Amino acid sequence: PAAREIARDAAETVSALSLRNRPRRNRKAEWSRRLVREHVLTTDDLIWPLFIVEGDSRRDEIGSMPGVERLGIDEIVREAERAAALGIPALGLFPYTDHALRDARGSEALNAQNLVCRAVRAVKQAVPGIGLITDVALDPYTSHGHDGLLTEDGRILNDETVAVLVEQALIQAEAGADIIAPSDMMDGRVAAIREGLDKAGFLDVQIMSYAAKYASAFYGPFRDALGTTLIGDKRTYQMDSSNDSEAIREVALDLDEGADMVMVKPGLPYLDVIRRVKDSFDVPTFAYQVSGEYAMIQAAALNGWIDGEKAMLESLIAFKRAGADGVFTYFAPRVAEQLKRG
Numbered sequence: 001p002a003a004r005e006i007a008r009d010a011a012e013t014v015s016a017l018s019l020r021n022r023p024r025r026n027r028k029a030e031w032s033r034r035l036v037r038e039h040v041l042t043t044d045d046l047i048w049p050l051f052i053v054e055g056d057s058r059r060d061e062i063g064s065m066p067g068v069e070r071l072g073i074d075e076i077v078r079e080a081e082r083a084a085a086l087g088i089p090a091l092g093l094f095p096y097t098d099h100a101l102r103d104a105r106g107s108e109a110l111n112a113q114n115l116v117c118r119a120v121r122a123v124k125q126a127v128p129g130i131g132l133i134t135d136v137a138l139d140p141y142t143s144h145g146h147d148g149l150l151t152e153d154g155r156i157l158n159d160e161t162v163a164v165l166v167e168q169a170l171i172q173a174e175a176g177a178d179i180i181a182p183s184d185m186m187d188g189r190v191a192a193i194r195e196g197l198d199k200a201g202f203l204d205v206q207i208m209s210y211a212a213k214y215a216s217a218f219y220g221p222f223r224d225a226l227g228t229t230l231i232g233d234k235r236t237y238q239m240d241s242s243n244d245s246e247a248i249r250e251v252a253l254d255l256d257e258g259a260d261m262v263m264v265k266p267g268l269p270y271l272d273v274i275r276r277v278k279d280s281f282d283v284p285t286f287a288y289q290v291s292g293e294y295a296m297i298q299a300a301a302l303n304g305w306i307d308g309e310k311a312m313l314e315s316l317i318a319f320k321r322a323g324a325d326g327v328f329t330y331f332a333p334r335v336a337e338q339l340k341r342g
């Protein structure tokens with residue numbers, strides 16, 4: 001009885017509220033929620049990063065990225081066909097280089113027959129309509145795991161590295177890469193790569209620069225995927241996570257140097273940076289939902305702690321809300337399949 005009285009009192013109080021605005025009205029039914037929806041995620045927003053490994057019909061699991069595998073080139077081609085059928089516009093390709101081929105200078109990056117180049121040629125031949133994005137940086141090829149050339153006393157040489165990166169970019173363009181994506185964070189690399197591409201006649205090869213790339217703990221599983229053991233850290237070239245105005249400067253420089261598209265990386269912890277970049281420059285702006293972000297969602301989902309499908313979609317719409325035009329995500333095929341099912 002006491003409870004019933006309290007409820008009646010409460011109902012009277014509520015009906016006494018004469019609210020002009022009741023935001024909940026628009027949320028009252030699914031059709032209405034759909035009607036007022038502000039942002040949508042579509043398959044056109046997805047870039048699918050794939051890991052390549054030597055060996056046919058090979059699919060190796062990656063311990064820290066459940067659901068993601070390293071794939072032999074024939075398997076990459078199969079996944080590219082699947083991506084095209086799903087409507088995914090572009091793939092990012094990352095090689096797991098044999099340890100025997102890694103050295104201090106990352107020489108294998110300049111081998112026109114390296115894994116990435118062979119994968120690019122194979123996919124281009126089988127699935128010509130899909131965009132291929134290749135990473136320019138030395139870390140998959142160096143014994144020390146750095147993106148650039150390392151001196152004996154542990155410094156990364158900027159200008160000498162840029163010269164190598166230009167050559168790496170040209171080899172990738174020669175193989176058929178559509179977008180060159182420098183992820184190394186050396187100063188001046190975009191201008192040098194643009195000049196190199198243009199001189200070699202690759203006027204239409206785009207540059208998507210990892211413009212605001214932070215030194216991040218969230219890249220851990222990626223290094224596992226590539227078999228990289230990093231000596232030291234990347235803080236003399238990747239950005240400090242405490243900064244955001246510096247990201248604006250980095251993006252301004254890359255655009256000035258000829259970048260066609262820019263990227264902010266990692267993703268969810270840096271949504272504020274995506275928004276600032278988009279508002280400041282209004283150019284095609286991409287985000288990278290990196291390996292550690294993927295791993296966190298997967299780990300929680302596999303433990304039954306969160307609903308994985310919902311968390312995946314919620315994490316991706318966040319990028320759209322922040323102003324991103326597209327997202328590199330290991331969830332790409334799963335999302336595309338979800339969106340297709342409707």
Ligand code: PBG
Pocket residue numbers: 135137139147183184218219220221222223234289290291292
């Ligand atoms: C290499 C590179 C990294 C990633 C993409 N390109 C790692 C790093 O800079 O250490 C990370 C991607 C991911 O974590 O998913 N320059």
